[in-house]
Amino acid sequence: MLWRRILVSATTALAVAVAALGVAQPAAAAGGNYVALGDSYSSGVGAGSYYSDSGDCRRSSKAYPALWAAQNAPASFAFKACSGATTGSVRSGQLGALNSATTLVSVTAGGNDVGFANVMQTCVLKSEATCVSAVNSAISKVNGTLPASLRGLYTDIRSRASRAKVVVLGYPRFYKLSGSCIAGLTENERAAINRASDTLNGVVAKQAANAGFTFSSVADEFTNHEICSSDSWLHSVSVPVYNSYHPKAAGHAYGYLPALRSAA
Numbered sequence: 001m002l003w004r005r006i007l008v009s010a011t012t013a014l015a016v017a018v019a020a021l022g023v024a025q026p027a028a029a030a031g032g033n034y035v036a037l038g039d040s041y042s043s044g045v046g047a048g049s050y051y052s053d054s055g056d057c058r059r060s061s062k063a064y065p066a067l068w069a070a071q072n073a074p075a076s077f078a079f080k081a082c083s084g085a086t087t088g089s090v091r092s093g094q095l096g097a098l099n100s101a102t103t104l105v106s107v108t109a110g111g112n113d114v115g116f117a118n119v120m121q122t123c124v125l126k127s128e129a130t131c132v133s134a135v136n137s138a139i140s141k142v143n144g145t146l147p148a149s150l151r152g153l154y155t156d157i158r159s160r161a162s163r164a165k166v167v168v169l170g171y172p173r174f175y176k177l178s179g180s181c182i183a184g185l186t187e188n189e190r191a192a193i194n195r196a197s198d199t200l201n202g203v204v205a206k207q208a209a210n211a212g213f214t215f216s217s218v219a220d221e222f223t224n225h226e227i228c229s230s231d232s233w234l235h236s237v238s239v240p241v242y243n244s245y246h247p248k249a250a251g252h253a254y255g256y257l258p259a260l261r262s263a264a
Helices: 002-011 050-055 064-071 089-091 116-125 128-144 146-160 187-208 249-263
Strands: 032-038 076-079 104-108 165-169 214-216
Touching: 002 032, 032 064, 064 104, 064 249, 076 165, 089 146, 104 146, 104 249, 116 187, 128 146, 128 187, 146 165, 146 187, 165 187, 165 249, 214 249
Parallel strands: 032 076, 032 104, 104 165, 165 214
Antiparallel strands: none
């Protein structure tokens, strides 16, 4: 298809992490110590306004951790989330900010562990059958190897921040099915990708509960704001390509921030 050929040059370097609008409540307590961990869905890739010292981590002043800190004025705020992070790189590179005085931790992790970036690139560039096969392979990894990786991460977080409230946030579904898109992926491809997101969120939620953490889904907040809706809070294939399949600033302000607020 012409659409797929046009997108080849724009998506060769595509790197994405696929991986309840609540009443505002004070998080942990005013004056607490907040640490934001995780991947690009926490760093704010796609939201713009990146801090100049964050480099390729692309931490944004419009990301939900920065928005929460601005609203709640914690005594300390350590913004460690980084684009491309896996559970392993969060463990090895971000947990130094945690200590016994930490009162609130937020984290997103898991999508990069199972290769969702490659899945989305495959779906954009390849056939429907190849896309669905790639999605199913990722789902197998979600169910097979990801639980142990999440357990390791959550154990390390708890050991370093023994008194903290830990909020694990999920990932949005990417697509509104039977929506307004007239080109791009097929409906079967979109449904498969949504199914993978639901599976990922289910595994993350279970491991968070097992660790005694609070899981906060963002699926409800993003309903009717997916790609192919009339008011999408997610980038589709974009330039620069690293924005692709990440929340826009509105997705952080009206999706992720309320989900953190309701759980913290």
